[in-house]
Amino acid sequence: MAERAIVLDHVSKQFGAVRALDDVSLAVECGEVLAFLGPNGAGKTTAISIMLGVREPTAGSVRIFGHTPHDLRARSRVGVMLQESGIPETLKVRELVNVFRSYYPAPLPAADVLTRAGLAEQANARVGTLSGGQRQRVYFALAICGDPDLIFLDEPTVALDVETRQSFWTQMRGFVRAGKTLVLTTHYLEEADALADRIVVINGGRIIADGSPAAIKARTAGKRVRFDSDTPLTDDLFAGLPWQSLDCTPHHATLLTSSPEAVLRGLFARGVAMTNLEVTGAGLEEAFLSLTHPANGAQT
Amino acid sequence: MSATTPIVPTVPVASRERVAPLLPMLLMQTRAELLRLVRNPAFAVISLAFPIVFFVFFGLPNVGKHIYGVDAGVFQLASFAAYGAINVALFSFGVGIAAERGQRTNVLMRATPLRPTVYLAAKVVAALAFSAVMLAALFAFGMIVGKIPLSASTFVNLIFRMELGLLPFVALGFAIGNLAPPSAAAPIVNIIYLPLSFASGLFTPREFLPPVVQTIAPYTPTYRFAQLAWSAIGANTGSSVGASVLWLVGYGAVFVALAIWAYSREQSRTFA
Numbered sequence: 001m002a003e004r005a006i007v008l009d010h011v012s013k014q015f016g017a018v019r020a021l022d023d024v025s026l027a028v029e030c031g032e033v034l035a036f037l038g039p040n041g042a043g044k045t046t047a048i049s050i051m052l053g054v055r056e057p058t059a060g061s062v063r064i065f066g067h068t069p070h071d072l073r074a075r076s077r078v079g080v081m082l083q084e085s086g087i088p089e090t091l092k093v094r095e096l097v098n099v100f101r102s103y104y105p106a107p108l109p110a111a112d113v114l115t116r117a118g119l120a121e122q123a124n125a126r127v128g129t130l131s132g133g134q135r136q137r138v139y140f141a142l143a144i145c146g147d148p149d150l151i152f153l154d155e156p157t158v159a160l161d162v163e164t165r166q167s168f169w170t171q172m173r174g175f176v177r178a179g180k181t182l183v184l185t186t187h188y189l190e191e192a193d194a195l196a197d198r199i200v201v202i203n204g205g206r207i208i209a210d211g212s213p214a215a216i217k218a219r220t221a222g223k224r225v226r227f228d229s230d231t232p233l234t235d236d237l238f239a240g241l242p243w244q245s246l247d248c249t250p251h252h253a254t255l256l257t258s259s260p261e262a263v264l265r266g267l268f269a270r271g272v273a274m275t276n277l278e279v280t281g282a283g284l285e286e287a288f289l290s291l292t293h294p295a296n297g298a299q300t
Numbered sequence: 301m302s303a304t305t306p307i308v309p310t311v312p313v314a315s316r317e318r319v320a321p322l323l324p325m326l327l328m329q330t331r332a333e334l335l336r337l338v339r340n341p342a343f344a345v346i347s348l349a350f351p352i353v354f355f356v357f358f359g360l361p362n363v364g365k366h367i368y369g370v371d372a373g374v375f376q377l378a379s380f381a382a383y384g385a386i387n388v389a390l391f392s393f394g395v396g397i398a399a400e401r402g403q404r405t406n407v408l409m410r411a412t413p414l415r416p417t418v419y420l421a422a423k424v425v426a427a428l429a430f431s432a433v434m435l436a437a438l439f440a441f442g443m444i445v446g447k448i449p450l451s452a453s454t455f456v457n458l459i460f461r462m463e464l465g466l467l468p469f470v471a472l473g474f475a476i477g478n479l480a481p482p483s484a485a486a487p488i489v490n491i492i493y494l495p496l497s498f499a500s501g502l503f504t505p506r507e508f509l510p511p512v513v514q515t516i517a518p519y520t521p522t523y524r525f526a527q528l529a530w531s532a533i534g535a536n537t538g539s540s541v542g543a544s545v546l547w548l549v550g551y552g553a554v555f556v557a558l559a560i561w562a563y564s565r566e567q568s569r570t571f572a
Binding site: 053054055056075078082085086087090091095096099100101103105106126146152 | 318320324332339403408572
C-alpha cells in the first residue's frame with residue numbers, strides 16, 4: 001500500500017532550554033508495529049504527543065495518513081491511550097465508551113469493546129470507583145472503540161499486573177493481525193520485544209537505533225567488565241578491542257562490551273594484570289548509553 | 301482483557317477516509333455533559349436547592365407586600381431565578397472546565413476526533429438545560445408553596461429571558477475555567493459572584509441596600525440580567541429592558557473577548 005501511517009520529517013521540539021526531540025525523521029508503514037524504547041525523559045511521550053497533534057513541533061513536519069495530525073480525517077482513524085491523561089470520573093464505563101464511539105465514523109459495537117477490554121462486568125460502574133488496572137483497561141477500551149487503523153499506546157502496561165499484561169499483548173496482537181498499525185512507547189525491552197516488529201531506541205531526543213527486535217537485542221546484550229590493575233592503565237591498551245564504551249583511570253577500568261571474552265583475551269595477551277575482575281550483565285540504561293556514545297575504534 | 305476474542309479484520313484501510321456525523325456526536329456529548337452535571341452532588345444540589353432555600357427565607361415572608369409595583373414575593377422569586385441561573389453558568393463552566401484541566405481530561409479529548417465546537421456546544425446546551433430545570437423547579441415551588449400566581453406565559457417568558465441572558469455569563473465562566481488554578485476555581489467564582497449578587501440586589505432589593513451600593517448596582521452585569529426577570533413580572537425598577545439588553549450585549553462582548561484570550565492562553569500553555 002502506498003499510504004504511509006506516519007511520516008516524521010526532521011522534527012524537533014524545544015521546551016524552554018530542553019531539546020526534547022532533536023531532528024527526528026521516521027516513516028512508519030501501514031501494518032507495522034513499532035515500539036519506541038528509551039529511558040524516562042528520552043522523548044518518547046513528546047514524540048507521541050507530536051504525532052497526535054497534542055503538541056506542536058518546533059521545527060519539521062508530521063503527517064498521519066498523509067494529513068496533519070489535526071485533520072479530522074487523520075484523527076478519525078487514530079486511537080490513543082495516553083499517559084497522564086484523565087477521564088471523566090462520574091460517567092459509567094459504558095457511557096464513556098459510547099460517547100467516545102460517537103466521535104468515530106465506524107465504531108466497534110460497545111459490547112464488543114467492553115469484552116475485548118475485559119470490562120464487561122464493570123460496564124455499569126462509574127469510572128471513579130475503578131482500580132488502577134481497571135482504569136487502564138478503560139483507556140484501552142477508549143483507544144480501540146473507534147476501530148482505528150493506527151493505535152498509539154503510551155506506556156500501556158505500566159499499571160498492569162503480569163497476567164493482565166499478557167492478555168493485553170494478546171489483544172494487541174489481534175489488532176496487528178487485522179492489519180492495524182501500532183505505535184507504543186515503553187522502557188521495557190521485554191515489552192518491545194514481545195509486541196513489536198520494529199524497535200526505535202530513543203535517547204536525549206534522538207533516534208540512536210532503529211531495527212528489528214533481534215538486531216536491537218544483539219546490540220544491547222552487553223556485559224559490563226570491571227577490574228583494578230597494579231600496572232598503570234592507558235587507553236592505548238584497549239585499542240582495537242571490541243568494547244562499546246570505556247572508562248579508564250590509571251588503576252581502574254570499566255567497560256561495556258557485547259563480547260567480554262574477546263576483550264579479556266586481548267587484555268591478557270597485552271600483559272594487563274587484573275585484580276577484582278567482575279563481569280556483569282549491563283542494564284538496559286547502560287546499553288542505551290553505550291548506543292548513545294559509540295566508542296572510538298569499537299565495532300558495534 | 302479477554303484473550304478469547306480475536307479481532308476480525310474490518311474495512312480495508314484506504315477506503316476509510318471518513319469522519320463521524322456531527323449531530324449524533326453532539327447528542328452523545330451533550331448527554332454526557334448533563335450526566336456529569338447531575339452526578340456532581342456539590343454542583344447539582346447547591347444549584348437546585350439554594351435558589352429555593354433563599355426564596356423560603358427571603359421571598360415567602362414577603363408574599364403579600366408590595367415593591368416596585370408588584371408583589372414582593374414574586375419580585376424575590378424573579379431575583380432568585382436570576383441568581384440561580386447565573387450560578388449554574390458560572391459553576392458549570394468556571395469550575396467544570398478548571399476541573400477538566402486539573403484532571404487532564406482535556407489532554408485526552410484533544411487527541412480524539414471530537415471537534416472543539418461540538419465540545420463547547422454540548423457544554424452550553426447542558427448548562428442551559430440544567431438551568432431551565434432549575435428555574436422550572438423554583439417557579440413551581442413558588443406557585444405551589446408560596447401560592448404565587450404565575451401565568452403560563454410569564455413562566456415561559458421568564459425561562460426564555462434567563463436562558464438568552466445567560467450567554468454572557470457562560471462566556472465569563474468559560475474564561476474563569478481557563479484562567480483559574482483548578483483547585484481555586486470554586487472559591488474564585490464565589491469571590492466574584494457573591495458580592496456581585498448582593499450588590500445588584502438579588503438577595504435584598506436595591507432600595508434597601510447601602511447608598512453607595514445602590515449607585516453601583518446598575519453598572520453590574522448581574523443587575524442588568526436580573527432586570528430581564530424583574531420586567532418579565534411587570535416590576536418597574538426604574539430602568540428600561542432595552543437599556544439592560546444593551547448593557548448585557550456590551551458585557552457579553554467583553555466576556556467573549558476575555559474567554560477567547562483565556563482559551564488561547566491555556567491552549568498555548570498546555571498544547572504548544
